[in-house]
Amino acid sequence: PGFTDITGHTLEDINRISNGKYTGIIVEEDQQRFVDAIHKLMDTETEVAVDYRILKPEDKVIWVSDNMNIIKDSRGNRHIFAVVLDITDEKEKASKDALTRLLNKGAFHTLSKEYMDLHPESYIGLFMIDLNNFKSVNDIYGHQIGDVILKKVADYLTSVFSNYNTLIGRVGGDEFMVLVKGIREEKMVDLKSNLVSNFHITLEEIADFPVITGSVGYTYCSCKTDFDTIYQNADELMYKEKRMMRSFRDGKR
Numbered sequence: 001p002g003f004t005d006i007t008g009h010t011l012e013d014i015n016r017i018s019n020g021k022y023t024g025i026i027v028e029e030d031q032q033r034f035v036d037a038i039h040k041l042m043d044t045e046t047e048v049a050v051d052y053r054i055l056k057p058e059d060k061v062i063w064v065s066d067n068m069n070i071i072k073d074s075r076g077n078r079h080i081f082a083v084v085l086d087i088t089d090e091k092e093k094a095s096k097d098a099l100t101r102l103l104n105k106g107a108f109h110t111l112s113k114e115y116m117d118l119h120p121e122s123y124i125g126l127f128m129i130d131l132n133n134f135k136s137v138n139d140i141y142g143h144q145i146g147d148v149i150l151k152k153v154a155d156y157l158t159s160v161f162s163n164y165n166t167l168i169g170r171v172g173g174d175e176f177m178v179l180v181k182g183i184r185e186e187k188m189v190d191l192k193s194n195l196v197s198n199f200h201i202t203l204e205e206i207a208d209f210p211v212i213t214g215s216v217g218y219t220y221c222s223c224k225t226d227f228d229t230i231y232q233n234a235d236e237l238m239y240k241e242k243r244m245m246r247s248f249r250d251g252k253r
Contacts, residue, residue: 006064006086008056027053027061029111029118037068041080045070051087063091097170099147100154108169109227112179115167116223125183127195127218128234129157130242131174134212145203149212150174152201160195176214177234185220192218215242 004010009017009025017024023031030052037050049067056062068082095107103111116124131153138146150170157168157176165181180191201212217238219230 003084006062006084007054008060009054013057025054027055029053029114032118034066037066038080041068041070042078045078051091062086062088100151100170102154102157102176103167103169105169105171108167108171108177108179109231111167113227115179115181116225116227119181119223122182122223123185123220124223124230125180125188125191125218125220126230126234127178127180127192127216128231128238129153129176129178129195129214129216130172130238132213132215132242133210134174137210137212141206141209145206148203149201153212153214156199156201160191160198164191177231183220188218188220192216215239217241 007025014022014025023034026034034050034052037048041048047067047069049065051063051065053061053063063086065085065087066082067085068080071079071081073079095103097104112124112126131149134146134149137149153176154168154170157178161168161178161180164183167179167181169177171177180188183191196214196216199214199216203209215238217234217236217240219233219237221230
């Protein structure tokens with residue numbers, strides 16, 4: 001397939017959208033990676049390969065692999081020769097958790113750090129969610145039923161955060177994380193309250209199946225903050241809440 005077949009853009013489109021700059025159709029977070037690849041190509045005159053995302057018409061995003069080389073004409077002028085391939089399917093499979101179709105841990109961390117690096121003046125909210133008593137579900141009902149619950153949790157999180165610009169990932173067996181982009185701090189308390197108060201996952205098909213809830217920790221910070229630090233903070237706050245819930249439950253017995 002040709003360039004237009006893959007990207008959905010003609011050269012005339014690029015001229016109209018971004019004054020002839022190819023970076024105008026590249027997703028903002030990936031533009032610097034593409035520019036760095038061009039600089040390396042011009043400096044070394046050896047083949048360079050780079051993967052990035054293109055924004056197609058109607059806001060559809062695809063991943064492409066771009067293999068570039070320098071070709072000189074009879075006058076010694078340099079020209080860039082590029083082979084662009086659509087690798088969306090491969091990228092999707094590599095970045096998604098096979099069970100829930102959420103981001104896997106590696107992709108969640110990479111995309112979170114990438115967003116924060118590119119938006120240093122913005123703020124994010126980071127939620128860590130851990131299921132309560134999930135081990136007993138696997139022990140009593142088996143891993144197949146446990147997998148059903150995990151998929152229900154993924155659907156629930158996707159629904160709760162549907163009105164926000166987010167990254168949602170499964171980062172452990174029964175651990176999930178949500179990064180909310182550009183959120184205001186006052187919204188975080190309400191968002192957590194909504195998340196926790198409606199967190200009741202069950203299977204009506206099985207009599208006396210326990211209600212699965214989640215312990216939630218969150219932190220709010222500038223994108224200038226180190227991601228690993230805020231990850232640790234959210235994780236510690238989540239386990240603090242889990243301990244409090246366990247103490248409360250044990251005290252009622």
